[in-house]
Amino acid sequence: MAIAKVLGIETEYGIAGGPDYDPITSSSIIVNAYAQQGRTRINWDFDGETPEMDARGRVDLTSFAPIVETHLANTVLTNGARLYVDHAHPEYSSPECRTPLEATLYDVAGEEIMRRALGIANDSLDPAAAITLYKNNSDGKGNSYGTHENYLVRRDVEFAHLVRAMVPHFVSRQVVIGAGKVGAETEAALEHNPTFQLSQRAEFFEEIVGLETTLKRPIINTRDEPHSDAERFRRLHVIIGDANMSQSATFVKLGSTALLLAALEEFGPVSFPALPRSPVHAVRAFARDLTLREGVPCDDDLSRSAWDFQDELWHVAKDYVGRTGASAVAESDEVEFILTQWREMLDGVRDDRDAVADRVDWVAKLRVVNGYQERYTLRDQDAKLRAIDLQYHDIRPSHSLAQRVGLRRLCGDVEVREAVHNPPLTTRAYFRGQCVARYPEQIVAANWDSVVFDLGEGPLQRVPMLDPLRGTHELTAELLETSTTANELLDALDR
Amino acid sequence: MSERERIQKQRSERASETSSEVTVDATKGDQLKADLDDLLDEIDEVLEENAEEFVRNYVQKGGE
Numbered sequence: 001m002a003i004a005k006v007l008g009i010e011t012e013y014g015i016a017g018g019p020d021y022d023p024i025t026s027s028s029i030i031v032n033a034y035a036q037q038g039r040t041r042i043n044w045d046f047d048g049e050t051p052e053m054d055a056r057g058r059v060d061l062t063s064f065a066p067i068v069e070t071h072l073a074n075t076v077l078t079n080g081a082r083l084y085v086d087h088a089h090p091e092y093s094s095p096e097c098r099t100p101l102e103a104t105l106y107d108v109a110g111e112e113i114m115r116r117a118l119g120i121a122n123d124s125l126d127p128a129a130a131i132t133l134y135k136n137n138s139d140g141k142g143n144s145y146g147t148h149e150n151y152l153v154r155r156d157v158e159f160a161h162l163v164r165a166m167v168p169h170f171v172s173r174q175v176v177i178g179a180g181k182v183g184a185e186t187e188a189a190l191e192h193n194p195t196f197q198l199s200q201r202a203e204f205f206e207e208i209v210g211l212e213t214t215l216k217r218p219i220i221n222t223r224d225e226p227h228s229d230a231e232r233f234r235r236l237h238v239i240i241g242d243a244n245m246s247q248s249a250t251f252v253k254l255g256s257t258a259l260l261l262a263a264l265e266e267f268g269p270v271s272f273p274a275l276p277r278s279p280v281h282a283v284r285a286f287a288r289d290l291t292l293r294e295g296v297p298c299d300d301d302l303s304r305s306a307w308d309f310q311d312e313l314w315h316v317a318k319d320y321v322g323r324t325g326a327s328a329v330a331e332s333d334e335v336e337f338i339l340t341q342w343r344e345m346l347d348g349v350r351d352d353r354d355a356v357a358d359r360v361d362w363v364a365k366l367r368v369v370n371g372y373q374e375r376y377t378l379r380d381q382d383a384k385l386r387a388i389d390l391q392y393h394d395i396r397p398s399h400s401l402a403q404r405v406g407l408r409r410l411c412g413d414v415e416v417r418e419a420v421h422n423p424p425l426t427t428r429a430y431f432r433g434q435c436v437a438r439y440p441e442q443i444v445a446a447n448w449d450s451v452v453f454d455l456g457e458g459p460l461q462r463v464p465m466l467d468p469l470r471g472t473h474e475l476t477a478e479l480l481e482t483s484t485t486a487n488e489l490l491d492a493l494d495r
Numbered sequence: 496m497s498e499r500e501r502i503q504k505q506r507s508e509r510a511s512e513t514s515s516e517v518t519v520d521a522t523k524g525d526q527l528k529a530d531l532d533d534l535l536d537e538i539d540e541v542l543e544e545n546a547e548e549f550v551r552n553y554v555q556k557g558g559e
Contacts, residue, residue: 012558012559014553014555015555016552016553023555023556086558086559087556087557087558087559088555088556088558089555089556089558091558134553138555139553139554139555140550140553141554143554143555143556143557144557144558144559145555145556145557145558145559146558146559148559213559214557214558214559239559354527367531368531368534368535368538371531371532371534371535372535372538375535382546383546383547383549383550383551384542384546386546386550387542387543387546387549387550388538388542390549390550390553391541391542391543398541399541401538401541401542404534404537404538404541405534406530406534
């Protein structure tokens with residue numbers, strides 16, 4: 001049986017400007033600007049962070065675990081999200097959501113939070129030192145930063161099966177959800193001199209499986225940090241994704257991946273297409289192939305293009321939906337919406353790109369790049385084309401090109417404004433966000449699986465939340481509403 | 496003629512062309528072309544003026 005696909009996205013934003021141009025200082029200014037304007041100055045609690053744990057059951061000595069930095073600005077928001085400085089970028093980690101559409105809403109809310117933080121920060125800065133933020137994944141000079149998805153997966157799914165089933169999706173889904181990139185920036189990709197690639201991230205991947213996120217990036221990341229009951233759950237940490245400006249792309253990215261993971265849990269990896277013989281070669285070659293027709297050899301001796309893989313995977317997902325209803329992923333109308341959007345975008349990128357320029361980021365971006373190049377007869381290397389690429393991801397409405405290309409929106413303004421402040425109702429993010437909103441003075445720290453209270457006397461009290469599906473509105477709203485203080489809440493929890 | 500003026504001129508020429516054509520016999524292809532032209536006009540207005548410098552100065556530290 002598939003378990004509920006609790007999911008979310010964490011996004012590191014590109015950052016420019018700021019006093020002294022130091023990205024760490026600028027990122028701290030952004031996070032602190034937002035944290036100080038509300039009642040959300042709650043610290044992150046690092047207990048439970050074990051990035052060195054390897055899902056393969058042993059620590060891989062050839063790769064190094066990421067360093068968790070504890071001294072940088074770090075806060076928990078009333079919507080259950082985490083807003084902090086990760087390395088040299090401001091990062092928004094969405095709260096745990098129950099469905100792909102909800103996770104899309106909270107990703108869009110993250111953009112709005114960054115936009116508000118930017119506004120507050122720049123109000124206090126000299127205009128010459130104004131900061132700008134970009135929801136993208138690379139600087140065009142070989143430096144990349146991540147957009148990571150997380151999915152709750154049953155612990156008893158063999159890791160080898162996850163690799164077997166999901167690598168074909170992770171190397172090929174860029175044909176539908178890639179954010180597009182002008183040119184190339186790594187040695188391996190520059191060798192082929194592409195004018196445009198489907199994905200921001202593809203060329204940065206060097207391994208099939210591994211623990212790294214910053215060097216030798218793997219297609220399947222093995223970080224085993226469930227942030228929940230490790231006996232029952234795994235959190236699949238997906239690092240091979242682009243930051244999408246198109247809400248439809250974010251939705252299909254999450255929806256397709258969640259359906260395939262649920263299909264794997266339900267029926268095992270047998271019906272999934274065979275692995276490409278060289279997944280790293282495949283992900284890079286697919287990124288450069290704007291015809292979408294170039295095949296790579298697979299373990300079953302067939303050749304498949306990225307489009308072929310997606311077509312087969314769509315049928316795996318459809319079959320799973322037909323046989324089970326896919327309630328692990330979402331209610332039936334939303335599941336149907338995932339399948340129809342995924343199908344339309346997939347057919348569109350092959351047969352009628354203009355028809356999906358309102359949903360597929362790379363198509364929307366390429367249309368502008370080509371149009372502009374033609375209008376002014378520019379060389380492939382012209383800086384203007386790279387500027388278009390970069391500015392597509394600028395989050396300021398005054399500058400954003402993504403906001404001008406006519407992308408379809410799935411989330412309404414009102415629901416986005418609400419999601420900026422309020423947590424999802426059907427995961428433990430509800431309890432976390434509500435505690436931050438109701439008892440900010442008594443919370444000293446919070447993290448994904450606990451909230452820590454200081455009641456002024458006695459030891460600190462940690463409320464564990466090891467099940468992502470508890471701490472919901474249904475289970476805790478009455479308790480929270482009748483507890484006017486943190487003391488009352490903890491007394492009630494003890495009873 | 497500066498680039499800006501050139502853009503303005505092209506824009507006004509295009510505007511007069513499209514207003515007479517589109518209404519008569521707008522095939523899907525023409526409509527898409529007209530939409531793209533409008534979009535490119537809009538992008539011209541907001542695109543960073545000094546693209547070279549803008550692109551050069553955008554340097555990030557790796558993350559994740």
